[in-house]
Amino acid sequence: xxxxxxxxxxxxxxxxxxxxxxxxxxxxxxxxxxxxxxxxxxxxxxxxxxxxxxxxxxxxxxxxxxxxxxxxxxxxxxxxxxxxxxxxxxxxxxxxxxxxxxxxxxxxxxxxxxxxxxxxxxxxxxxxxxxxxxxxxxxxxxxxxxxxxxxxxxxxxxxxxxxxxxxxxxxxxxxxxxxxxxxxxxxxxxxxxxxxxxxxxxxxxxxxxxxxxxxxxxxxxxxxxxxxxxxxxxxxxxxxxxxxxxxxxxxxxxxxxxxxxxxxxxxxxxxxxxxxxxxxxxxxxxxxxxxxxxxxxxxxxxxxxxxxxxxxxxxxxxxxxxxxxxxxxxxxxxxxxxxxxxxxxxxxxxxxxxxxxxxxxxxxxxxxxxxxxxxxxxxxxxxxxxxxxxxxxxxxxxxxxxxxxxxxxxxxxxxxxxxxxxxxxxxxxxxxxxxxxxxxxxxxxxxxxxxxxxxxxxxxxxxxxxxxxxxxxxxxxxxxxxxx
Amino acid sequence: xxxxxxxxxxxxxxxxxxxxxxxxxxxxxxxxxxxxxxxxxxxxxxxxxxxxxxxxxxxxxxxxxxxxxxxxxxxxxxxxxxxxxxxxxxxxxxxxxxxxxxxxxxxxxxxxxxxxxxxxxxxxxxxxxxxxxxxxxxxxxxxxxxxxxxxxxxxxxxxxxxxxxxxxxxxxxxxxxxxxxxxxxxxxxxxxxxxxxxxxxxxxxxxxxxxxxxxxxxxxxxxxxxxxxxxxxxxxxxxxxxxxxxxxxxxxxxxxxxxxxxxxxxxxxxxxxxxxxxxxxxxxxxxxxxxxxxxxxxxxxxxxxxxxxxxxxxxxxxxxxxxxxxxxxxxxxxxxxxxxxx
Numbered sequence: 037x038x039x040x041x042x043x044x045x046x047x048x049x050x051x052x053x054x055x056x057x058x059x060x061x062x063x064x065x066x067x068x069x070x071x072x073x074x075x076x077x078x079x080x081x082x083x084x085x086x087x088x089x090x091x092x093x094x095x096x097x098x099x100x101x102x103x104x105x106x107x108x109x110x111x112x113x114x115x116x117x118x119x120x121x122x123x124x125x126x127x128x129x130x131x132x133x134x135x136x137x138x139x140x141x142x143x144x145x146x147x148x149x150x151x152x153x154x155x156x157x158x159x160x161x162x163x164x165x166x167x168x169x170x171x172x173x174x175x176x177x178x179x180x181x182x183x184x185x186x187x188x189x190x191x192x193x194x195x196x197x198x199x200x201x202x203x204x205x206x207x208x209x210x211x212x213x214x215x216x217x218x219x220x221x222x223x224x225x226x227x228x229x230x231x232x233x234x235x236x237x238x239x240x241x242x243x244x245x246x247x248x249x250x251x252x253x254x255x256x257x258x259x260x261x262x263x264x265x266x267x268x269x270x271x272x273x274x275x276x277x278x279x280x281x282x283x284x285x286x287x288x289x290x291x292x293x294x295x296x297x298x299x300x301x302x303x304x305x306x307x308x309x310x311x312x313x314x315x316x317x318x319x320x321x322x323x324x325x326x327x328x329x330x331x332x333x334x335x336x337x338x339x340x341x342x343x344x345x346x347x348x349x350x351x352x353x354x355x356x357x358x359x360x361x362x363x364x365x366x367x368x369x370x371x372x373x374x375x376x377x378x379x380x381x382x383x384x385x386x387x388x389x390x391x392x393x394x395x396x397x398x399x400x401x402x403x404x405x406x407x408x409x410x411x412x413x414x415x416x417x418x419x420x421x422x423x424x425x426x427x428x429x430x431x432x433x434x435x436x437x438x439x440x441x442x443x444x445x446x447x448x449x450x451x452x453x454x455x456x457x458x459x460x461x462x463x464x465x466x467x468x469x470x471x472x473x474x475x476x477x478x479x480x481x482x483x484x485x486x487x488x489x490x491x492x493x494x495x496x497x498x499x500x501x502x503x504x505x506x507x508x509x510x511x512x513x514x515x516x517x518x519x520x
Numbered sequence: 521x522x523x524x525x526x527x528x529x530x531x532x533x534x535x536x537x538x539x540x541x542x543x544x545x546x547x548x549x550x551x552x553x554x555x556x557x558x559x560x561x562x563x564x565x566x567x568x569x570x571x572x573x574x575x576x577x578x579x580x581x582x583x584x585x586x587x588x589x590x591x592x593x594x595x596x597x598x599x600x601x602x603x604x605x606x607x608x609x610x611x612x613x614x615x616x617x618x619x620x621x622x623x624x625x626x627x628x629x630x631x632x633x634x635x636x637x638x639x640x641x642x643x644x645x646x647x648x649x650x651x652x653x654x655x656x657x658x659x660x661x662x663x664x665x666x667x668x669x670x671x672x673x674x675x676x677x678x679x680x681x682x683x684x685x686x687x688x689x690x691x692x693x694x695x696x697x698x699x700x701x702x703x704x705x706x707x708x709x710x711x712x713x714x715x716x717x718x719x720x721x722x723x724x725x726x727x728x729x730x731x732x733x734x735x736x737x738x739x740x741x742x743x744x745x746x747x748x749x750x751x752x753x754x755x756x757x758x759x760x761x762x763x764x765x766x767x768x769x770x771x772x773x774x775x776x777x778x779x780x781x782x783x784x785x786x787x788x789x790x791x792x793x794x795x796x797x798x799x800x801x802x803x804x805x806x807x808x809x810x811x812x813x814x815x816x817x818x819x820x821x822x823x824x825x826x827x828x829x830x831x832x833x834x835x836x837x838x839x840x841x842x843x844x845x846x847x848x849x850x851x852x853x854x855x856x857x858x859x860x861x862x
Contacts, residue, residue: 270617279621294525305524307677307827308776 041072041458047467047497049453050196052119063122063515066233071117076463079116082226083460086116089222113508114219116226119457119470119490123237123516129192129200129474130484132383135374137188137476140205140361142377144184147360148174158376159369163393166444167360168414169208171322173329174357177346180253183478185361186353187246187317189213189488192472193387194455201387201452203471205370207354207362209319213242213475214277215509216489217284223511237486237514242475243284245483246317250285252479253351254314261314263287264304266295268320268336273503278319292320297340302350315351316341322356364413364447365391388450392443401448402439405432408448410439423499425451454499457510459492469493471501472512487512526622527681528828529615534685536612540634541662542693543594543605544655546571546727551651553723565590571693571700572603588646595638595645605658606642609635624672627665634661680771684823687771691764692816697727698751699809702744721747728759744801752792761812765789768819781822788815 044054053064060068071079090111121129146153147170153159164170189210192200220239224231247263254261267278269291282289294304295313303310318325324334326341344350360366368389371382390397390408401408410422422435439446456467474488490510491501501507546568554562566585569575572594581600582589593600598607613635620628638658644650666686673679701724721742725731734742734750737757754760768785772778791812800808 283621288521288523290523291525294523305829307522307524307527311521 041068041465044458044465045467047453047456047469049467049469050194050455051467052121052194052455052457052470053117054458061120063517064120067118067120067230067513070230070233079460080463083116086114086222086226087111089225090114090218093218093221112215112503113494114222115459115468115492115494115508115510116223117458117460117465118223118511118513119472120513120515121487123514125199126237126486126514128383130486132202133190133474133476133484134482135378135380135383136190136202136205136370137185137478137482139370139374139377140188140207141183141185141478143366143373144207144355144358144361145178145182146377148177148184148357153373153376156376158372163365163369163444164360167363167366169322169357169359169363171357171360173342173346174355177355177357179355180255180351181478181480184355184358186249186253186355186478188476188478189473190476192384192474192488193452195387195452200384200472202370202384203387204364204367205362206473208321208359209274209354210473210475211274211277211319212473212489212491212503212509213485214280216475216485216487216512217242218280219489219509219511234513235516237516239486242485243281245477246281247285247287249477249479249483250315250317250351250353253353255348255351256314262304262311263315263317264290264295264313266290266292266316266318266320266338268324272319274319281317287317292334292336292338295338295341297338297344300340300344300347300349302338302341302344313350315353317353322359325352325356362414364389364411365393365444368447387452390448392439392446392448398439398443401446402436405436405448407451409451410435410446410448413445413447423451426499451499454493457490457492459494459510461494461496466496468496469499469501470510486514522677524828526619527678528824529619530622530678530681531685531823531828533612533615533619534682534687535689536608536615536685537631537662537665538686538689538693539603540605540608540612541659542690543572543603543608544658544662545729546697547591547594547645548652548655548659549723549727551648552726553719556719567700568594571696573696574601574603577601587648591645591651596642606638609638619678622678624668626668626672630661630665630668634658634665637661675774677775680774681827683771684768687764687767688816688820688823690759691761691768692813694728694751694759694761694764695809695812695816697724698748699806701727702748702805718742724751730757730759733757745797748797748801748805752795752797761792762789765792775827777826780826781819784815784819784822788812788819791815 042058044051044058046054046056053061053068055061074082143153143159147164151164154161154164185207187210189206189212191203191206193203194200216239250263251261254263263285264287265278265282265285267275267289269275272278279289288294288304290304295316296303296305296310298310302313302316304313320336323330324337326339327334327337328339329342330337341350341352342356345352345356368386368391371386374380374382390401392398392401401410404424405422406424406427408424410424412420415421422431424432427435435446454469454471457470458465459468461468470490470492472488472490475485477483490512491503491507492510493499493501493506494508495506498506503509550565550568554564557563564585565587566575568590569578569585574593577600578585578590578593581597582593593604595605598604598610601607609631613631616623616628616631641654641657644654669679669682701720718741721744722731724747725734725742728751730751734747734757737754738746738750740746750757751760753762755762755766757763765785765788769782769789772782772785795808
């Protein structure tokens with residue numbers, strides 16, 4: 037087998053590392069030159085080493101096996117060819133993400149306060165009225181710094197040569213950051229020489245940044261805060277990440293049964309008695325947080341938690357109700373929010389989005405279903421969506437019915453030709469589509485991960501990058517080309 | 521700092537693993553014993569149901585206590601029997617899953633291997649020709665696990681909770697074996713069994729892997745008083761109740777606050793060490809064992825209340841810690857052990 041870099045079968049999309057002529061892009065020059073010098077056997081040995089390292093480090097995600105009635109740990113596929121972004125481009129992206137999350141937080145705070153943006157006619161009241169993630173119980177609550185979404189994972193995609201678009205903002209319980217960190221560790225083990233040659237921005241300060249962000253939320257700022265990561269438990273697909281982050285931050289990983297609320301104060305149960313909790317990094321959905329307030333069937337929540345939070349006896353990140361801005365209809369209004377709250381032009385653009393609730397836009401969508409991606413407003417994980425060009429006629433008509441039935445619940449976007457990155461596929465180098473999920477932390481300061489998690493759709497031609505649906509990941513490098 | 525839920529999982533992990541081993545041992549010994557006893561006075565397999573306290577439940581699902589059904593029930597039938605070996609291993613494995621970050625990785629590998637082995641080969645326990653091999657293998661896995669725990673893990677609080685699980689379960693099982701077997705023996709009106717007295721007492725010792733050690737330490741031929749003395753009061757034999765309770769005491773002393781569980785433990789120790797064995801051999805052995813098992817339950821309840829569902833505020837506990845340290849120091853109070861140890 038010979039890795040035919042010179043015969044790279046370009047997809048009909050922008051390639052992140054190679055220009056259409058097959059030349060390496062400026063930021064990727066050194067790394068690609070090095071990879072090209074390696075023999076096939078050497079590349080294969082590194083691929084092996086990476087996969088072994090993944091196994092040994094226990095980097096897994098859990099899929100539920102209904103036959104065995106238990107979760108099974110799977111190693112998440114990792115590709116050793118990195119995705120490389122020039123630092124100059126990244127600086128602009130980083131500023132855009134900060135701007136965006138700032139506006140989103142102002143929006144959430146406004147929605148749970150005076151709703152000025154609705155009164156001023158910038159955001160329609162009926163969108164809010166039908167929002168599945170609006171929590172009326174949160175109205176009037178004022179979290180510290182006015183920040184509701186402390187941890188945000190925004191998905192970025194590139195279409196043609198244009199700058200990256202924001203595809204969505206995950207403000208509920210975004211996951212994937214542990215894979216970003218572990219991918220980097222594996223790459224350093226497998227390609228130490230590449231790191232000597234290339235000024236790659238380090239990513240490993242994330243756990244300390246996260247700790248600082250959480251610590252800043254403590255209602256008892258004078259003390260050393262007690263922080264916990266609240267997980268639904270070992271059967272959750274992201275359990276590995278929950279335990280990883282807890283370990284990296286040096287805080288306890290707990291489930292609902294470890295916590296108890298008494299006199300509106302949250303405690304964790306230890307063998308030497310109860311210990312007061314100041315900050316909860318929750319990795320469970322709003323609806324399961326407190327069976328006394330939300331879903332009464334919840335086994336994983338903590339009774340009394342919402343009241344403890346409302347009285348500011350404990351901080352919860354992300355704040356309950358923050359998901360109101362994690363809605364694909366609300367998403368369409370983010371550029372308007374940036375103009376409204378910050379009086380700035382958005383640095384990062386949205387993907388053009390058609391709201392099915394608007395009759396003219398809906399007509400356009402229904403007429404062009406074969407070229408569009410249709411998404412439900414509140415789903416995550418790539419579920420319940422339709423990729424028009426790949427869908428059968430029957431699926432398209434099913435979606436047409438769904439849209440007519442509940443227009444508020446659907447948006448549509450033109451099918452993007454997601455950019456590609458060269459990927460090892462059965463001994464060949466082939467283009468595979470990618471997206472990028474950077475993580476943005478917000479308390480009194482903001483922090484953006486340098487790069488983020490690059491997810492790659494491993495099936496040829498596929499545009500779906502989710503781990504649950506055949507996706508893998510790559511290390512993401514922000515590279516100072518100026519220093520080269 | 522150790523979360524209650526983790527401590528609880530570790531403790532139950534110990535109990536389930538110990539239960540797995542004792543189940544294997546019980547079947548093995550019964551198997552062996554039955555071959556030596558003439559068919560007309562053969563106690564059969566029912567005593568195992570009595571020992572494991574599952575007689576009533578068993579007859580809800582099976583008609584007769586025939587060999588095949590009892591063994592199926594004790595080893596494989598996790599659907600009907602929550603105490604079946606397969607269920608115990610499943611539970612041990614689930615408990616380990618939530619706490620695996622606390623243990624050296626090889627421990628998780630052993631429990632997985634045991635789980636897979638029993639799932640795959642469990643049915644061989646039903647066949648007289650293959651049973652020995654299967655049960656030996658299970659016991660070996662259990663020992664591999666306890667060996668790895670002892671040798672590769674820091675003897676810290678987490679270790680202490682696992683050991684408390686092992687030792688309390690072990691003490692409990694020894695008491696059950698004594699209860700059921702001795703009842704069969706002591707109340708055997710059946711003159712036909714008399715010639716086999718020795719054999720049956722030996723089988724008690726065998727169930728607890730105690731035969732060789734008994735011979736070495738007791739220096740006398742088998743008789744009821746000596747066997748009971750050895751199994752109840754010996755300080756050195758790992759399955760003797762006194763020994764298990766001493767181990768439990770050590771584990772408790774490695775934990776900061778141990779007031780209430782220790783009081784319960786002291787009560788049990790007093791009962792075991794001061795009992796007049798010749799006096800209970802004849803009539804009241806069953807009552808004595810009943811009392812003892814109530815004490816074990818009390819120890820479990822106090823461990824639960826103190827560590828798994830602690831209600832106290834840390835400040836309140838800090839006072840207790842200080843009080844505990846100033847009153848009895850940190851060394852285990854073993855004085856009591858001396859007076860009963862003949």
